[in-house]
Amino acid sequence: MPWRVERADFEDGRNGHLIIDDESFQPHPEAIEFVAAMYATDRSPNTVRTYLRPVAEFLNWGESQGVDWRRVTILDMARFKRSLETTATRTGRVRAPSTVSVHLTAVCEFLRYCAAAELIASEVPMQLVERKWMPRAAGHGPKMESGYVRHVRASALRVRPVEHAPETLSKDQQQAMIDGTSTARDLFLFRLLLDAGLRIGEALGLRWEDMHFLPDSSSLGCPLPDAHVHVLRRPENINGALAKSPRSRAVPVHDSLVRLYRDYRFERDEKLTEIEVCGFVFVNYTGPRTGQAMSYSNVYQFVKRHAARQGFRATPHMFRHTAATGWVESGVKADVVQELLGHAQASSTKVYLHPSHERMREAVNAVSGSR
Structure with a gap:
């Protein structure tokens, strides 16, 4: 069976x-x-x-x-x-x-x-699970003579982790994905994932009211300046798209993304003139669900096929890895990267702090070459 x-x-x-x-x-x-x-x-x-x-x-x-x-x-x-x-x-x-x-x-x-x-x-x-004794952090847990507190949810079947940098898209692969797009919608989606580092569920759950792309959003009841995207958790999304964190956040975006958004809005209005369109930002252009919100499977299959045509493998989450790695390598501080990604714990951001082999090689060559 x-x-x-x-x-x-x-x-x-x-x-x-x-x-x-x-x-x-x-x-x-x-x-x-x-x-x-x-x-x-x-x-x-x-x-x-x-x-x-x-x-x-x-x-x-x-x-x-x-x-x-x-x-x-x-x-x-x-x-x-x-x-x-x-x-x-x-x-x-x-x-x-x-x-x-x-x-x-x-x-x-x-x-x-x-x-x-x-x-x-x-x-x-x-x-x-097994009982495991953990060091007592200052101000946490009952005080004991040994200085330890008991933690009872340690797995009895642990796997030794192998830490490595997350899989990302190279600059050539990023450009190939962007150059290969055939619609303003796909170009805006790819750039949004690459520039803002959103999870695919967060992007597919966006509504029009989440896109604050004005120099001043006070008329929308938002005190934040400049262009940004609001990421909210909405369990009722009909396409199942769901932000992982219950805590909402605002992610700044570059002016170039605002221009791509305008192009997409114009294209969408042209393609769906006689279709009742839902309030989601990303919608289907063809098929029985035309005008309705795109789903996870829509985007996963599309990204997979699109990358395969260019000769490499890609997933929507690799765009997020690429954005986070780019911020870290550009010198953005870890706490800023954590907030941009919406990580509740700093440990979730730590994976992006692992330097790539190329960067380590550059460091060795830079020092050895100066001697």
């Missing part, structure tokens, strides 16, 4: 994903409750899909190994972890440690939910 993740349309008009039986097309009963719980806590469709794929793989692994997932043991999970680390994917490559870690986190969250909902015994997820 192989399980797979499939796209689904829900009664409220939103689309998302479920784990279904590949033969009967029936949804997995416990997984469907897990999906409902994630959507109830405003998880984005992209996050839900990211969690469901490892869960489906875990369920399939259990059936192939004769392991009842409802009674899985720490030894079973160690075997599953080993399988993730050694089994090649469809691309022929083994998973990176960070990917294995994401898989284990998703499965543990699934098991924790099932235990909380009394679908499995509470002992099952409890064996996957």
